[in-house]
Amino acid sequence: MSGPAILLSLLFGTAVVTTIALAIAFAHFGRQRHVLTWTASYGAGILQWLANAAGFFLQSAAMFIVTGITLIVSASLLAIGIRQRSGRPVNIMAFAVPATVVCVAIAVAIGVFGNQIMQGMIIPTYVGLLLLVSAASLWPLDRAMTPPEKALFACLILFALCQLALAVSATFIRSATEGKDLYRNILSLGMPTIYVGTAISAVLVVAGDLAQQLRSQMRHDSLTEVLNRRGLEEAAAQAIAQARRHDRPLSLVICDLDGFKALNDTYGHIAGDHALKGFARLLTLAVRRGDIVGRMGGDEFGLLLQDSDAQAAADVMERVRLEVAHLSLPRVPDGTLRASFGVAALLADDRTLEDMVHRADAALYTAKKLGKNRVSIASAA
Structure with missing residues (x-):
């Protein structure tokens, strides 16, 4: 050839x-x-x-x-x-x-x-x-x-x-x-x-x-397009390491929609999906670039706010709490949505996300116990 x-x-x-x-x-x-x-x-x-x-x-x-x-x-x-x-x-x-x-x-x-x-x-x-x-x-x-x-x-x-x-x-x-x-x-x-x-x-x-x-x-979570539990844990490991390396504050917020099961039962799962997507979008828009938003499961979300102590994180979540009730979503009647928030700051003994989750969950439980639709800080729980 x-x-x-x-x-x-x-x-x-x-x-x-x-x-x-x-x-x-x-x-x-x-x-x-x-x-x-x-x-x-x-x-x-x-x-x-x-x-x-x-x-x-x-x-x-x-x-x-x-x-x-x-x-x-x-x-x-x-x-x-x-x-x-x-x-x-x-x-x-x-x-x-x-x-x-x-x-x-x-x-x-x-x-x-x-x-x-x-x-x-x-x-x-x-x-x-x-x-x-x-x-x-x-x-x-x-x-x-x-x-x-x-x-x-x-x-x-x-x-x-x-x-x-x-x-x-x-x-x-x-x-x-x-x-x-x-x-x-x-x-x-x-x-x-x-x-x-x-x-x-x-x-x-x-x-x-x-x-x-x-x-x-x-x-990432396919429904809400925020991080899933695995993605949140990976991002948290980096955020915690960075906060310790630079001696900067870091706070975790765990939040969920009040009465989400009742909303699903009353208006259907499509309405529930709209509520989850709208809530995730609101959380994403409320935080800064570099902060982390993830869905932990069901209607529960976790947020890591960098360079924010517990009070600063609670102030941000308070603004989100007020906006939740005004979310206009398909198949979800106006004024139906409410949310509760638990906040925990990174402590000296914390090594993983789970260490912070334990306290933030306790703060969220306190918010629910006190009547829901509120923000609770772990140190006050």
């Missing part, structure tokens, strides 16, 4: 395997839009390498035109998918219009003029610029890059540089044979490794996103 045949087979096989992997990830793990877009990108890559092989072995100008067009489509879809994943706005026309212009230019350069210099300059230049845009879009705005993102970012930059190097080397082509060696060397030595690396990195990014999604699902 000749060198070009081996090279094209490798690139075709990479596109096939990547397309299948991304299609499976889309179908079975969340149906994320950017994964579907990347699947279409590498699907276009399959057509690209088939057309490239046909053009090379049959010396068909039409197949080279198809190769150029499918490469533009593949690169555009890759860039669109990265913007979708990053949560950035996607203006389809901003991609479609220049892509169409470039495709027309490719058809004219190859089909009308048969100009290999134009062909070798137009396609790599546009694809290189698209890849640079993709790399810029991949960079997160509010966090550090994950290792798979770093790998994909590096591959996109290398891919872009390789394409731009191809465009520059095309300017040295003077005839059917003169100056082609540099172009072919860049194409044969750089392209396979970078193309395969980009495909693997894209799959790793999808796998990393899936792992992060699964970790988040394991730590």
